[in-house]
Amino acid sequence: MFNKNIKYFTTGEFAKICKVNKQTLIYYDQIGLLSPIVKDDNGYRYYSIAQYDLFSVIELLKTLGMSLKGIQNYLAEQSPNAFLTLMRQQQQIVAQKRKELELIEGMIKVKIGSLEEAANIDFNEITIERYPEATFYLSRNIENVTEEQFVQAVADFIDELDRSQLDTGHPIGGMTRREQVLAGNYTNYSHLYMEQPLPRAGHPYFKAIAGDCLVGYHIGTTETLPKTYARLFKVMEEQGYKLGQYVYEEYIYDAIVKKREEDYVTKIMLEIENASE
Template identity: 90%
Template sequence: MFNKNIKYFTTGEFAKICKVNKQTLIYYDQIGLLSPVFKDDKGYRYYSIAQYDLFSVIELLKTLGMSLKDIQNYLAEQSPETFLALMRQQQEIVARKRKELELIESMIKVKIDSFELAANINFDKITIERYPETTFYLSSNIENATEEQFVTAVADFIDELDRSQLDTGYPIGGMTRREQVLASNYTNYSHLYMEQPSPREGHPYFKAIAGNCLVGYHIGTTETLSKTYERLFKIMEEQGYELGQYVYEEYIYDAIVKEREEEYVTKIMMEIENVSD
């Protein structure tokens, strides 16, 4: 019943307070989600300031992905107990989403750092660099895999990265055993890998490198990869090194930034040891 001592708001006024258009409030009224306190003889809707809190909760739940139908179901059985349970449930959802966003933010930072570093690299230069021990998450063994087995292994690897939240934003690389590289089977990878700067318990990891690497860059498709390896082996021999246990390849520039495969850039890291050792 109308109380002249209480300030009521028209649909337009209440919409302004809620920062929505009038049609939103009219729709909420039509579906029984948020009805005005009363309607006068002319059908004009009037709202009270007390209803703003309800509107805020509805918008909050919508933001969290709750459908209007589910919100209606809650309102049909609303009570202090059900509201508390609902808020606790939504709190868990927010915490999970926050963790997901933190992972995404970390991945974006890795991408930014990687591309900023790549912008200052001379891809024609071959260097010897000291690498610390690095943790990789590996795919299943794909050495000598058939095309079908390779496709399955890649799909399973990517699926596991996603399911276990192991996608760190670093490029997916391929590691090749010494024996295959010496036999010129440069792309007969033993495993795919992704770097894990903060490895979590409960997953099998591989500790890689921890030593000197001969680092070079291949521009182009895999068909011309042998030419880059020939250059690397020549430098290795001149510097008095021999090939170590593994070689690692990962894209620096791929389809993300280059339209043509001939422009792709692959980083090649070859574990090396002194011949005298």
């Protein structure tokens, strides 16, 4: 029976208030999630404004990833204490999602900055630049591994970055020891790395010591890499330097922005020392 002091809404009217289509409310009624508060003798269904809060909470829980079955389970045992517990649980979920979104936002900012910087680089130029101390998160040692072991190491490294939330948006690079580079083994990396501008405690890191680096760019596949290194070595010798402990390589342009591998651009950074020392 209607309470004349309460305003009731038809399914269409209530759907308009909730900004959903009627079929959503009909489905919620069918599964017992949100049923009209009144069903008259003529088969008409009516909702009250008090049910809007319940609809809002259902949509909130759906947005946070809770299944309709999970919401049904809560409604079967609903009480003030149960709702308080549920809201506290969802508050923790929101806090975690906020943290994840902040990490994603940081990654996006890094990628935007990198692409904006790359747009102003002359990839034919070779320069000597002073690099500050940098912190890297490293893969396990991969020097002299087989092709299969290398693939597994890459997969494991990416898993570690994801699991430990250490993906900063910087490119995954490869660092090669001086001995391998001088022997012409330019891609026999000792480790993969990712820069960590804000390192968190509890993780093993590698510190790249501040110093001068010879910086150049390789355009193309690894088959033509020796030609680029030959150019770099020539400039290094002409400037009176010798190769330092490590060489670092990381993509500037890869499959994200270039379709052909021949158009990929790799940044190469050679640690250098004064040859007279």
